Amino acid sequence: MRISELASATGVDIETIRFYEKQGLLPEPEREDNGYRSYAAAHLERLSFIRHCRALDIPLADVRRLVSFIASPLEDCGDINQLIDQQIARVKARLKSMRALEKQLSQLRARCKEPHQGQECGILHELVAAAHGEACACHAPAHVSAASNQ
Known part of the structure; x- marks a missing residue:
């Protein structure tokens, strides 16, 4: 074909x-x-x-490893199990990150319940405050979060 x-x-x-x-x-x-x-x-x-x-x-690097196992069917599959366990861990970490993102977005969305002019929009105010390094509904101020990461 x-x-x-x-x-x-x-x-x-x-x-x-x-x-x-x-x-x-x-x-x-x-x-x-x-x-x-x-x-x-x-x-x-x-x-x-x-x-x-x-x-x-x-x-792709892990796909390459899996492909090599196909070529060697008599080898122990312990490495395959480990590879999948690592993938599960990556997915769990991503899910945790996505749940945190959802919470942040929900907190931000709560700042503007009703439609009105952009100059009165709580979401925009929060995003502009964050751009200036100030605290916002979804993030601590830049200097606080940097200190807490140390």
Whole structure:
């Protein structure tokens, strides 16, 4: 199959497929007499595997490690478990950060309950105050948060 067919079958952009080839994640396909790439079922399977890993937000370096395990099926899978445990930890940290962001945005939103002129908008006042390094509804003043990080 041609690259456009592979892209269509997997939902992966053509440039991304070429990138994966350059990165060694996807083996280079054979070339037809006219120079076109000719992808096989193995390419489709590998690309689908990579796409699934990326949908789980697994970094490319870790996808590369997983691909190497596919090539060595008799190796112990302890490293695979560790890799997934690390990904779970990254996701948990991101969720914690997102919950904090949601709280900050909710605090900011509470500053302007009803629509009115921009000059009276509590949200804008808070954002401008923060830009000046002052405390706002969603953040401590710059000098306080810098001191608390030490």
